[in-house]
């Protein structure tokens with residue numbers, strides 16, 4: 434996965450960011466022409482600035498900026514120098530039609546000696562203009578909601594991202610180094626022209642087509658579950674939906690495929706890039722006789738009423754699977770409830786950041802040990818009250834630095850409350866129990882033990898029995914939140930690994946055990962390496978490993 438960086442020289446970087454092509458070039462600066470209000474005739478072609486260094490004027494870009502439009506964002510590169518930047522473009526304005534004589538940016542060619550990947554990305558931006566006309570009817574029917582990001586989620590999520598999507602209203606595009614551009618989508622053009630990228634790569638492999646009914650209507654079925662998914666690591670081809678005007682071809686390399694993001698889902702609270710880094714399943718589109726575009730989301734099923742023809746083609750699903758699509762809730766045993774994928778990516782990110790901040794401060798993470806000197810295979814931090822593994826007691830102060838344990842953040846408490854409520858709802862619904870409190874009492878946590886396991890971390894089978902007698906007697910639950918790498922979690926009635934049940938705890942899972950299950954033996958057998966969501970790691974910089982927070986009421 435590539436991370437992009439700004440050019441090293443700050444002056445250049447600033448300059449690239451501030452240069453805008455607005456007027457005619459009457460001298461030859463090294464990068465972009467200076468801002469100018471002079472509008473004069475366009476120059477086709479370019480200038481030789483120095484041996485090996487050329488300036489090529491981007492005419493469509495020139496026009497676009499002058500008319501304050503944002504349908505185009507492709508920067509040109511000559512000897513790998515970025516050329517122009519667009520700023521504060523207004524996606525609400527329609528691009529002026531390009532008069533005859535203005536050359537296309539792409540013209541089927543690419544600048545310089547860029548790699549095919551670069552070419553693909555450059556073509557991509559140009560597609561917005563060149564295909565605008567032929568797409569118009571298709572656009573009406575299938576407004577595009579996809580945007581290609583790089584293989585790294587940082588292109589979207591991180592503060593370092595250059596392309597921003599500001600609450601759906603304002604789009605900004607800046608100048609990038611070539612490798613930055615590779616990682617960045619032209620959101621402006623996507624919003625403006627609602628177009629699909631047409632040529633992601635050089636080698637067109639799969640032709641996609643849409644069955645069209647005589648009346649020209651379409652029917653689509655999006656399959657958005659990884660269950661029964663037919664996409665595989667090696668699947669590099671994808672096809673896309675079209676209005677049927679003509680078959681389109683595209684090839685996505687793996688990283689491109691991984692980088693396609695649904696803007697709509699980005700704007701939703703729970704959908705934030707959860708599955709960046711995972712392959713996208715194909716979908717099916719069909720035109721119905723009635724002429725209307727029908728869309729169904731089929732989650733976790735392969736049922737399809739598509740024709741045989743359509744099955745021959747691997748369909749590209751423009752929507753990413755979202756975290757909530759995978760959310761399941763299960764009662765493992767009385768008083769023990771597993772809420773899978775319960776915590777949104779945004780919440781997980783915030784949890785990691787909060788834990789990182791607290792973990793570096795007084796009472797933060799340390800490697801606990803027992804009296805005999807043996808160390809636990811994890812790092813620990815306690816919030817609310819401190820738990821000392823040496824005497825198995827809770828105390829206000831930390832045994833190592835004598836600091837008070839940090840408070841439990843309010844949003845953590847809210848999350849715990851919400852999880853218990855949802856567990857109650859499930860118990861009520863599934864077991865028909867009138868008062869779920871009888872099976873799983875509510876609690877208000879004043880202790881949170883935060884464990885961080887590296888990939889070699891583990892925790893032997895044990896009972897959580899150091900809380901107050903009253904708490905244990907009432908069966909006030911332990912609420913466990915998992916973030917990062919997945920873990921093999923064991924639980925059972927005895928301290929016996931062989932007889933223990935096993936469940937996988939993934940990032941975002943919540944496990945609650947109270948009531949009858951409060952004294953269940955449990956432990957972590959192993960951490961599954963490299964299983965954490967990439968977007969989480971990219972956004973937080975979390976080490977490889979697993980963060981687990983167990984909330985209890987003393």
Ligand SMILES: O=C(O)CCC(=O)C(=O)O
Nearest residue numbers: 882884897913957981983
């Ligand atoms: O990491 C886990 O899932 C369990 C942690 C645990 O059992 C504990 O901290 O007491």
Ligand SMILES: [Fe+2]
Nearest residue numbers: 895896897955
């Ligand atoms: Fe425990």
